[in-house]
Amino acid sequence: MSHESAEQELIRIPITVDVPYRFAAGNYMSRFLIELRDNGKFFGIRCPSCGRVQLPPRIVCAPCHVRNEEWVELGLEGTLTAFTVMYLPLTDPTTGEPHEPPFTYGSVRLDGADSNLDHIVRLGDDYDSAWVGMRVRVVLRPREERIGDLSDIIHFEPLEGQEKPGK
Ligand SMILES: [Zn+2]
Structure with missing residues (x-):
């Protein structure tokens, strides 16, 4: 065998490689x-400077570079600001469970x-019926099933x- x-x-x-890990969520999260x-x-x-309310909470307001300290309780209802209809399966990163398409995923x-x-918006068989501005409510797991992460939210409905406007 030549070395040249x-x-x-x-x-x-x-x-x-299987790399299980945990990280500390920190005080705010x-x-x-x-x-x-x-x-x-x-x-x-x-934020004490610009007044915007961040969710999930962050220790610093990114635009203002000041420390956030005023906690604000939010509603369990909200407004859909964007959405997409998923036609491919998506594996939920928090549960590892696949969501069968089609379904609606929204902000x-x-x-x-x-x-x-951002989460799943449950619209039943009428998965294409969402619109920007639609009012939704959060659906949580029952208290005894909640574990303290975002998978405690089942979906919005x-x-x-x-x-729907224009319908
Ligand atoms: Zn700010």
Whole structure:
């Protein structure tokens, strides 16, 4: 075997690495998740400079670079600000459970918040019936099933008595 060959063959070794991990949610996210788990409530945090209410709460307002300290209870209802209809299966990153398509995935601005929460919007068989501005409510798991993460939210669902504009 020559040591002077210009190119050495490189062997690929395919392996699958399983890397379980945990990370600390921190003071702000922990408080947010504990309120959600124990009391079924959503809390955002208000910037003392620009007044915007962030959800999930962040310790610093990114545009203002100031510390947020005023907790604000938000509504359990909100407004759909954007959505998409999913025609491909999506594996929920928090549960590992697949959601069978088609379904609607949307951004919801809870009443009192200035940022959105992205989640499934349950519309039944009429998955293409959403519109921007549609009013929705959050559906949580029962208290005894909640574990303190965003999978405690099952989905959002539309409020009754609304009609799609232009229909
Ligand atoms: Zn601010």
